[in-house]
Amino acid sequence: MLKKMKTQAKTAMISTLAAGALLSYSTGAAAQEVKTQPASYQTVTEIKDWGAVNTKLIVDLGRSVPKGSITPDTFSVNVKRSDHRLKTPFLEEGSRKITNVYVSDKKGNPAVKTGRYAVLEMEVSPASSLSSALNYDAAGTGFNDWTENKYTITQQKDIQTNAGVISGLVINQFAGETKELVEDFSTGQATYNHITLSYANYAPEKDKEKNPLIIWLHGGGEGGTDGTIPLSANKAVNFATEDIQDHFDGAYVLAPQAPTYWMDGITGRADGTSKYEEALMALIQEQVAANPDIDPSRIYIGGASNGGYMTMLMTRDYPGYFAASFPICEGLNDSLISDEDIQSMKQTPTWFVTAENDTILPPSLNTVPTYERFVAAGAENVHLSLFEDVHDTSGLYTNADGTPYQYNGHWSWIYVFNNEVDTVINGNTTTLMDWLADQSLQN
Template identity: 60%
Template sequence: MKKIISKHGKIIMSVIMAVTMISAPHVGAFAADDNKTQEPSYRTTTEVFDWGPAITKIIVDLGETIPQSAITKDTFEVHVLRTENRANSPILGEAEGNCKIKNAYVSDDIGSIQSKGNYITFDLEVGPDVSLTSPINYNLTTNLNGWVNCDFTIKQKNDIVTDSGKISGLVINKFAGGTKKLVDDFKIGSATYDNVTLKYSSYKPENDYSKKPLIIWLHGIGEGGTDGLLPISGNKAVNFASKDMQAYFNGAYILAPQAPTFWMDGFTGFGDGSSKYEKALMSLIKDYVSKNSNIDTNRIYIGGDSNGGYMTMLMIRDYTDYFAAAFPTCEALKDTLITDKDIEAFKKVPIWFTAAKTDTTVPPADYVVPTYNRLVQAGDTNVHFSFFDNVIDTTGLYKKADGTPYEYMGHWSWIYVYNNQCSAIINGKVTTLMEWLSDQQLNKETKSQTGMKPITVSQTITVSQN
């Protein structure tokens, strides 16, 4: 079961992902203009995409005003050097090179285009196979991600003509900080229970003094460790805080705990049906709820991918009456470890499974398919399953050489969850995962869904690819 490499097995196949946050030392910058009183510097903008995070923008503070017409994509080059902080962690993908500049323009300090100003923004090429813009690296030995140092050097190639003269020869490598979209809206915390310390990320919705649900998300294998940012930025879990997703719940709290190693570390082995972090996790959840009085305790939802899907299954098995619903994705609790008694416990919790037929890391035939079938056969009427043929890009931005949509590793079915692209016909109505989730409450009678039947691995329950 150590082959459960969450999203990160794809790195080997398609050259690395990307995550947010650059925290590296940067040396000074030098300009040819002797009259300058302020040393030019740069800032970064990071966003989290379906494949992971990427540095999308470099924003340079020139320290003097220039017109929009003075800048083109060829005025500067943007060079990056990516280095590891961890021993024995070779960089996967490119470690150094010039980033492709998609666009360059005069802007304000947050990258919005202006007719004239003191800042230049460079929009960089990003994508599932672009490694130069990735500020994390996956360690193939530990199966954990870690931040890398990303040192940018912006060199001027062509002169900039302004009303006050000419600027030439700029070399800018002074780092002045960065922003991380959505990620910056989270707070990082740490708590210890019975000598187990868990880091976590948390998000609070705008306080309108009404009760709000809590969404708990449990990360995959690569996001374990002691950096609370990884659970939300190793892949697109941060999207639960987006306006679109929050709108389904009229605002929701988000809690993303982090296992020091793997949720699947059991008492007798890896993925043995137990977790040495389970009690500490439940203590953290209850502690967080007690400290946030606006959380509606009748609407606490739990989900997770792969290693986190495994832990989701354990939590609803052992704390059946606490969670209003669960949404495990490519879950890694083997069906042979689930007893008939466990099935009866699962029946008490509304569940929406997600997986893809091309998942070779957690083969559906050994995990989710037989478990789903057993629930259906046991009479569960509020269990749903989005079973995709494969995992593809649905944005239209990334394609294969033949023009068909870019295909991700089959284990990455969480992409459909983060984008709310899972849907099913429930009681005659097409319902998305988030619509369904937002409607679940403890002690609420739900209308029975009829006509549910067991499936085979060759069948597809739901396909929501655009």
């Protein structure tokens, strides 16, 4: 009996020691923190209907972690925005909502098993400025420019790895940026008769075929000396997307930039002339000469607001050069257009786009009466898309009452870049991009 009791006591002691050792091992593994290399982040900027926004952060965690080891609650994100042009540069500060996360490689591609990086996708909205990568200096320069957005990513929950736990990360070291689509363009400057124009251009893949050229003239807020601004403030980068390029089987894109406003005329603002007109035409001709595969019979010109104004001047003063034009919410007042001007302009197939509730350049003073004069003068290929307003068509953004988010009525260029402008031609519904692609001086 005594021998049996000793045996049971020994067994119990061994079990207790084993359990204690297991508990000690498990607790030690959970508590063991692993060291990481210095952490940093990169920003990813995308161009939305309302402009450039930071949509993602690619965070270097300093050590590989398993796929699925992070969640939207693992980190919090804070941003401070500033504009170096302002006397008081600070704009705002606040928290960004993380909507999705995943372990990735350095370029942000999802990891198969493990990765040293984490992509943090963040909420964006046309009603929220915290995500914006641009600032419009309305009270000063009157132009958009890139902002400085300083992010701080703070770890809120441990990250479990095979080697132990990663905790306590505070990441605020900026390591670079990616501007999607913008980086597909080249930028440069050209000077003609002491006037320097900046520009961005896009070249399609070489296909041993002639390709058309699309010229985009920016609005009033995109002047300056940074050729990426006209691409980014209102989604002109979309000309380089596969969706639009496919309509043209590949097209060159040229986005010139005026140092100030295309509307700056010889005697004053929007006087029916532009001091940049000759320089702009020289830049266009230089680009055509430098690219022998540009089809000179398929050069299209368009622009919004201030750029729509310049579009009208170019077709007025260079009739027979452009295969088609697409002025959007254009700023050339109809009272400045003579009957002789109409005769010149009508030679270029033209598609006008604007919105009824545009209070900045009311269509009743510019677009509509000019269109009607085109028609009365016998223009054979002229169209008008007059929208009731400008609202979100993606279904992603709504007003408080659930209706589609309303943009400023002046922003009718949104419909153009989304190729949502169409009309019935010869019994068929035709989009603006399809119509442009069909225009040629040889027709």
